[in-house]
Amino acid sequence: MSIPRLYVEAALGAGAEVPGLPGQGHYLGQVMRKREGDPVVLFNGRDGEWRAGIASLRKDKALFRPEALLRPQAASPDLRLLLAPVKRDAMDWIVEKATELGVRRIQPVFTARCVVGRVNLERLSAIAREAAEQCERLDLPGIAPPLDLHAALDAWDGAPLLVGDARGNAPSMRVVLQGKAPPIGLLVGPEGGFTEAELDAVRRRPFVSPAALGPRILRAETAAVSGLAVLQALAGDWAAPS
Known part of the structure; x- marks a missing residue:
């Protein structure tokens, strides 16, 4: 055993x-x-x-x-996930997989089209802890108290922040990530997408770069996990020499 x-x-x-x-x-x-x-x-x-x-x-x-x-202690690369909360099972799954993928910080952000109005931080922290125990990482991701989208952007430290473009009209993540290294964040919107006002507010930030997530429309949980995997592969510890 x-x-x-x-x-x-x-x-x-x-x-x-x-x-x-x-x-x-x-x-x-x-x-x-x-x-x-x-x-x-x-x-x-x-x-x-x-x-x-x-x-x-x-x-x-x-x-x-x-x-x-x-x-000995080793930190995970400073990859961050900002996401609009989704329904419980999907949110649990995102936190579990984000932990396995080595994300350092998870920041829930409330948007106009969120279908969830609260976040159970204690539950999500327990899920992250169990995932870290299983995947053999040496630290836990921080799960921050939820913020309004605009407050989260105001508090951002200026690190590159990629926003998933569900329609594939933006450059690919490979192109956007060229020359970039952690800290890097990924912002994933709600199932119904951002409003035009929210998109305008996001695009005005100088640290934000739209990035295509492929030719298909992805569910929020799929966008979060696949986007983090690409970040790890191109700029995180998956890209480190063996």
């Missing part, structure tokens, strides 16, 4: 005693049938990845003892 890999919040170091997060004791004891002394792998987004042992399991509580560093 594979060794469980878990995210923790406490500092990691040889000889330390590290408390697990709520639910990890139940998961290890009741779901994975682990016992004290069994191995686990831990990471916290700061101190790298550690081999550890289960020091104690008490109902829902777990205590770990780190033993050896397996991988």
